[in-house]
Amino acid sequence: MTRGEKTAIITGGGRGFGRAFGTALAAEGMHVVLVDIAGAVAEEAAAAIRAAGGSAEGLAGDVVDEARIAEVMAQGAARHGGIDILINNAGLHSDEYGQPITKLGYAKTRRLFEVNVLGTVCCTLAALAHMKRRAGASIVNIASSAAHMGGSAYGDTKLAVAGLTITFARELGADAIRVNAISPGLILTDTIRAELPEATKARVKAMQLIGDDGEERDIVEAMLWLTSDKARFVTGEVLRVTGGMAAGV
């Protein structure tokens, strides 16, 4: 099956990495479904992909709304008779959710774990029936360098994402579905540019071994490789793309 006969579902697809992933996969000829809790933003991103000649649809959906996600997967699968790629990218990581648990409080900590961890489970389970028996099927979860450092509720959710990556890789290997994760370091997406304090950016950057700023394209390239046949023997891995920030941890 060529990339042009494939369908990719990308959660949190309206902006940031999600939009960049959708744009890159559509440029390879795939049909991409951008799912986002902000439905209008997802549709706008899909319209931009279509305007550039790609095939895309933008759908509203919360990654933990099991009924809605089932509908989204079924709609996405209708185009080419199944789903080939799932990118579990939607995540809460704004400054608000980066606070210590003692400041975050229970309700927000619960939502953080819900979206970042259970959203990955909900979407994976919903996509599964549509991915089985698709040659080259692959799932990529978006973790974070914060998972490898400890000391934050956000990092703990991403540690769970790394754990789930291995668990699902074990469970889905028999169905020939590869499951991997990317742990991005500090990448200047719009949310990071707008919300992360300059002092935090400088502190994180000082931990990098490579002095350049991390860009969306660095994560897009990792995703393209992991979802391609070039990575056909790779599953259960967490690929750190951090400029060396998490080296040795």
Ligand SMILES: NC(=O)c1ccc[n+]([C@@H]2O[C@H](COP(=O)([O-])OP(=O)(O)OC[C@H]3O[C@@H](n4cnc5c(N)ncnc54)[C@H](O)[C@@H]3O)[C@@H](O)[C@H]2O)c1
């Ligand atoms: N930017 C970075 O430096 C960085 C570093 C490490 C990890 N990450 C991770 O990468 C992912 C994407 O980051 P980004 O910077 O592109 O984020 P972003 O905030 O720019 O975009 C995230 C998108 O997810 C959507 N979303 C949020 N909650 C949702 C839900 N419940 N259901 C569906 N959609 C939802 C938002 O509406 C938004 O469009 C996140 O999981 C984040 O934790 C980002």
